[in-house]
Every structure is written in C-alpha cells, then in structure tokens.
Amino acid sequence: MDKIKSILSDSFMAFVVVSFIMTLGIWVGYGTSPLVVLPGLVIYVFICIVGVLLARIVPVPFPAVGWVAIVGIILSVPGLFPWSASFVSYSDKVPFLATATPALAYAGIAVGKDWSKFKKIGWKGILVCFLVFSGTFIGSAAVAEIILRLTGAI
Structure with a gap:
C-alpha cells in the first residue's frame, strides 16, 4: 500500500x-x-x-x-x-x-x-523512422478523408 x-x-x-x-x-x-x-x-x-x-x-x-x-x-x-x-x-x-x-x-x-545510441542507428534507422511517420500520417489522412466523405462533412 x-x-x-x-x-x-x-x-x-x-x-x-x-x-x-x-x-x-x-x-x-x-x-x-x-x-x-x-x-x-x-x-x-x-x-x-x-x-x-x-x-x-x-x-x-x-x-x-x-x-x-x-x-x-x-x-x-x-x-x-x-x-x-x-x-x-x-x-x-x-x-x-x-x-x-x-x-x-x-x-x-x-x-x-541517449544521443550516442541514436547515432548508432545510422541513416537506415532514420529512413525507417521517416517512412513510418510519413506512412502513419498519410494513412491517417486517408482514413479521415474517407470518413469525412462518407458522412458528408466534405
């Protein structure tokens, strides 16, 4: 307790x-x-x-x-x-x-x-992070667009 x-x-x-x-x-x-x-x-x-x-x-x-x-x-x-x-x-x-x-x-x-650990990731890790963030953003925008169109908000 x-x-x-x-x-x-x-x-x-x-x-x-x-x-x-x-x-x-x-x-x-x-x-x-x-x-x-x-x-x-x-x-x-x-x-x-x-x-x-x-x-x-x-x-x-x-x-x-x-x-x-x-x-x-x-x-x-x-x-x-x-x-x-x-x-x-x-x-x-x-x-x-x-x-x-x-x-x-x-x-x-x-x-x-943990900057030293971050630097060890290298350019490939940064590229993967960028692609993940971009994909998440684009996916979220696409879902929002579809839902807004289906509901008639836009």
Missing part, C-alpha cells in the same frame, strides 16, 4: 507540473486565461491519477495510458453520468495541441539523453 501511495504522490506531482507547463503554453500560445483552462486540466489530472491507480491495482497487464483513455471515454459518454456534458465542456477549453507540448518535450529530452 505504501508503494501505491508513493507512486500516486509522484504521479500527482508530475501531473501538476505538466499541467502548469500546459497552462503557461496555453496562456502564451493561445492567449487563453489560465482560469479558463484550469477546470479542464484538473479533470485531466483526475483522469490520469485514476488511470495510474487502475494500472497498479488491476491484476491485468494493461498500460496506464490505456486505463487513462478508458476512464476519459467513460466519463465523457453523453448521458451516462449527469456531469458528462460539463466534463466535455471543460475539457473542450483545453486546446489539444497544448497537451502534446509536454509529451514532445519529454521525448526530446529522452532522445537527447
């Missing part, structure tokens, strides 16, 4: 720091007041804490990010809970791209820390 408390307190502090970084990024980048995005970020932190807790408690090998996604989806299903509409309304005030900034910064730090 002490291990779970330690993990949760560490996770909570990390989520608070990331939320602070996101708040600054939203304020500077989008000109949105921190008070406007604060409720949405509090909801995000709550969902993340529940996801991390479920990943530690449930005896099924399932990643915390999966639990976070499941909890977020369940809480935002319209009509399932009385607060779902408010939940979605507050969450909509947090720009999606602002949530990517801390993740990309962390990825950059992780790659920078």
Whole structure:
C-alpha cells in the first residue's frame, strides 16, 4: 500500500507540473486565461491519477495510458453520468495541441539523453523512422478523408 501511495504522490506531482507547463503554453500560445483552462486540466489530472491507480491495482497487464483513455471515454459518454456534458465542456477549453507540448518535450529530452545510441542507428534507422511517420500520417489522412466523405462533412 505504501508503494501505491508513493507512486500516486509522484504521479500527482508530475501531473501538476505538466499541467502548469500546459497552462503557461496555453496562456502564451493561445492567449487563453489560465482560469479558463484550469477546470479542464484538473479533470485531466483526475483522469490520469485514476488511470495510474487502475494500472497498479488491476491484476491485468494493461498500460496506464490505456486505463487513462478508458476512464476519459467513460466519463465523457453523453448521458451516462449527469456531469458528462460539463466534463466535455471543460475539457473542450483545453486546446489539444497544448497537451502534446509536454509529451514532445519529454521525448526530446529522452532522445537527447541517449544521443550516442541514436547515432548508432545510422541513416537506415532514420529512413525507417521517416517512412513510418510519413506512412502513419498519410494513412491517417486517408482514413479521415474517407470518413469525412462518407458522412458528408466534405
């Protein structure tokens, strides 16, 4: 139990720091007041804490990010809970791209820390990465195009 408390307190502090970084990024980048995005970020932190807790408690090998996604989806299903509409309304005030900034910064730090290993990959590894990223982008764009055309949105 002490291990779970330690993990949760560490996770909570990390989520608070990331939320602070996101708040600054939203304020500077989008000109949105921190008070406007604060409720949405509090909801995000709550969902993340529940996801991390479920990943530690449930005896099924399932990643915390999966639990976070499941909890977020369940809480935002319209009509399932009385607060779902408010939940979605507050969450909509947090720009999606602002949530990517801390993740990309962390990825950059992780790659920078292992730069010698990254250099050992060589040009073939970089080419494979480029092709994977490009294929993912083109595939996502194609799926979006098809769905938008089928639904009549475009």
